[in-house]
Amino acid sequence: MKRVYLVIFLIIAVVLTSNANAVFWSSSVKANSSSWSIYRESSNISFNLSSSVEGKISPVESRGRILSPYQSYYEEIRTNDVRLRQRTSSFEGSYKSTDEIMMQSVVYPDEIEITVDKPAGTDLYTIEYKNEKWPVFIKASRNLDYSGQQINNRDFEGNNGDFVGANFLYNRELSKEQRSVIWLRRMNATVLATNESILLAEFKPTKYLGYEIKSNTTGIADLSYRFRDSRYDVKHQNYPALSEGEERYYGTYGLKRRIEMKSVFENSNETGDEAESWLPCCYAGWNDMMYFDKKGFGTGTKGVFGCTCYKRTTKS
Amino acid sequence: MRAYILVLLLAFLISAANGLEVSVSQSNGASGASIAMNYGALKDNFVDQDIKVSPVSGEMGNHMSFSGPGSRYAYAYGKYGGYATSGFSIRGSKAYTSYDFSLSSNSYASVSGWLNSQNALEINAYAYASDNKGDQAYGKINVYSPSNNAYLGGYSNNAYATSTYAQVIQSASSASANSPYGTIETDLWSANSRTTGIKTSMTPYNVKDFSEVYAKQSYKPVLSSYPYSWTAKAYADSSNTYAQQGFYGYGSPIYTYEYAKKYGWSALSRTQYNYGWHALGQYAYTTTTGQGVSYPHWV
Numbered sequence: 001m002k003r004v005y006l007v008i009f010l011i012i013a014v015v016l017t018s019n020a021n022a023v024f025w026s027s028s029v030k031a032n033s034s035s036w037s038i039y040r041e042s043s044n045i046s047f048n049l050s051s052s053v054e055g056k057i058s059p060v061e062s063r064g065r066i067l068s069p070y071q072s073y074y075e076e077i078r079t080n081d082v083r084l085r086q087r088t089s090s091f092e093g094s095y096k097s098t099d100e101i102m103m104q105s106v107v108y109p110d111e112i113e114i115t116v117d118k119p120a121g122t123d124l125y126t127i128e129y130k131n132e133k134w135p136v137f138i139k140a141s142r143n144l145d146y147s148g149q150q151i152n153n154r155d156f157e158g159n160n161g162d163f164v165g166a167n168f169l170y171n172r173e174l175s176k177e178q179r180s181v182i183w184l185r186r187m188n189a190t191v192l193a194t195n196e197s198i199l200l201a202e203f204k205p206t207k208y209l210g211y212e213i214k215s216n217t218t219g220i221a222d223l224s225y226r227f228r229d230s231r232y233d234v235k236h237q238n239y240p241a242l243s244e245g246e247e248r249y250y251g252t253y254g255l256k257r258r259i260e261m262k263s264v265f266e267n268s269n270e271t272g273d274e275a276e277s278w279l280p281c282c283y284a285g286w287n288d289m290m291y292f293d294k295k296g297f298g299t300g301t302k303g304v305f306g307c308t309c310y311k312r313t314t315k316s
Numbered sequence: 317m318r319a320y321i322l323v324l325l326l327a328f329l330i331s332a333a334n335g336l337e338v339s340v341s342q343s344n345g346a347s348g349a350s351i352a353m354n355y356g357a358l359k360d361n362f363v364d365q366d367i368k369v370s371p372v373s374g375e376m377g378n379h380m381s382f383s384g385p386g387s388r389y390a391y392a393y394g395k396y397g398g399y400a401t402s403g404f405s406i407r408g409s410k411a412y413t414s415y416d417f418s419l420s421s422n423s424y425a426s427v428s429g430w431l432n433s434q435n436a437l438e439i440n441a442y443a444y445a446s447d448n449k450g451d452q453a454y455g456k457i458n459v460y461s462p463s464n465n466a467y468l469g470g471y472s473n474n475a476y477a478t479s480t481y482a483q484v485i486q487s488a489s490s491a492s493a494n495s496p497y498g499t500i501e502t503d504l505w506s507a508n509s510r511t512t513g514i515k516t517s518m519t520p521y522n523v524k525d526f527s528e529v530y531a532k533q534s535y536k537p538v539l540s541s542y543p544y545s546w547t548a549k550a551y552a553d554s555s556n557t558y559a560q561q562g563f564y565g566y567g568s569p570i571y572t573y574e575y576a577k578k579y580g581w582s583a584l585s586r587t588q589y590n591y592g593w594h595a596l597g598q599y600a601y602t603t604t605t606g607q608g609v610s611y612p613h614w615v
Contacts, residue, residue, distance in 0.1 A: 023342070023344045024341075024342065024371060025341065025343075025369050025371050026340070026341045026342075027341070028337075028338070029337070029338050030338075030339075031337075109370065110370075111368040111370045112368070112369040112370070113366065113368060114366075115365065115366050116353075116364075116365040116380070117365075118363040120360050120362040121359065121360065122359065125363065194336070195334070
């Protein structure tokens with residue numbers, strides 16, 4: 001095995017906040033006693049990364065001083081509320097990692113349509129937000145093997161309120177294989193309100209988050225996920241969870257987890273092929289992946305990447 | 317100054333329309349645009365609105381019709397500067413209003429509005445523009461009838477601003493307020509400021525040079541389209557201010573006022589009354605070398 005004695009720092013950041021090409025729109029609905037708001041931001045960008053690191057984290061002498069052995073890895077990708085976040089830091093030991101990231105974000109020029117309707121004879125306003133086609137697709141994998149003094153590793157995958165996260169802290173031995181596929185296709189929203197209050201607000205992104213992790217840990221392991229409700233809790237001003245979980249393990253464990261979260265909302269403006277023609281789902285299918293992409297994942301993850309296209313159920 | 321009083325009145329009219337508020341903003345990084353709407357519809361009123369948002373192109377459009385009270389405004393910032401806004405407010409539970417606007421936030425800022433409203437207690441519509449140097453232009457019309465028959469038809473306005481130029485124009489095919497206490501007020505002003513930077517407050521703050529024309533028609537007033545339809549324009553740049561309007565209408569009386577003030581000089585102002593049907597032209601200006609107002613030309 002080739003050994004490299006060095007201090008490792010790696011920083012990856014694709015954050016649209018500072019991107020001059022970013023576009024955004026926002027809206028708020030304010031009644032006398034309650035309010036609701038939405039903020040959307042995206043950009044036309046693509047990002048691909050492939051990296052491999054293998055070595056021994058060791059002290060380094062520089063200008064007569066001994067630098068403590070240290071390794072650090074920072075990764076942050078965020079667009080249209082789709083997030084991928086990784087942090088790793090470790091002390092002296094042997095370290096091996098491979099990373100693959102493929103990301104694409106598109107802002108289609110289609111007009112976003114907002115309608116406000118209140119018929120005479122009722123107090124009810126219906127505000128509809130339709131036709132936001134700002135899709136995002138992220139496919140990522142990270143393999144990690146460490147043995148040494150101590151390693152801390154955190155990952156977070158988020159998609160418009162849904163998330164999966166894992167923290168591995170104070171590990172002397174850690175091996176981890178992690179795969180994730182995240183896509184966002186379109187977004188609709190609906191608000192029902194009177195002059196006095198917001199009665200109902202629904203945030204309806206059509207989205208998917210697939211995540212698989214296999215790990216052997218020797219320290220603290222935290223695993224968490226959250227699948228968010230599309231309905232807004234007006235009283236508490238947030239979106240409650242439809243399903244969520246938090247787990248913590250101290251000791252030596254082998255942990256495997258696979259999570260898939262998917263929300264599909266009809267878009268009245270799309271019919272037939274148009275509804276199925278966009279990139280992520282079909283493109284992300286296992287059979288469409290290049291050989292080199294498949295090679296890095298192993299056949300066991302076929303299910304995660306084989307996200308078949310959504311098909312409308314036919315009413316009999 | 318009259319403009320301050322009118323701005324306060326405008327603020328009161330907007331705040332008077334309590335109810336559901338919806339605001340929408342967009343930006344493509346360099347320029348941005350926003351609209352805000354206060355509905356305040358009563359149970360028997362309806363609202364039908366369709367807004368098109370396109371952050372990529374910097375364009376935004378809207379069509380709406382509604383009954384009862386309400387207020388809307390839209391504004392845009394240009395890529396290289398300039399601020400433009402257009403809006404209106406309606407009072408009266410029996411009012412029926414249709415409104416369109418389009419706005420553009422590219423190298424310049426531009427907001428255009430089209431309004432038709434009838435059976436209202438009060439109709440107030442305005443446009444305002446400011447450039448990066450603090451030059452401002454403002455135009456408005458107010459139609460008031462305690463008999464709830466205020467009418468404004470074929471009204472359109474445009475606020476336009478670049479980094480160094482601010483302009484508003486407005487016109488209407490007709491307006492009326494068939495009440496002994498009915499009034500139609502039209503007002504335009506433009507100003508240079510002593511402080512640079514875009515202004516958004518619609519007040520001639522720190523005024524350097526200033527031009528204004530104002531007319532108020534009373535007692536069953538009518539703004540007609542024949543033989544002359546109402547048109548109005550005000551603009552300002554670093555060395556000029558200008559305000560002008562012409563109309564044909566009825567009032568008893570028609571009160572007119574023109575005002576020009578060049579910084580460091582004494583102000584010029586004219587006021588006049590006339591009765592009955594008349595065509596009228598009025599303007600006020602300042603340049604680098606002087607100032608002037610027209611004696612109203614009555615026909």
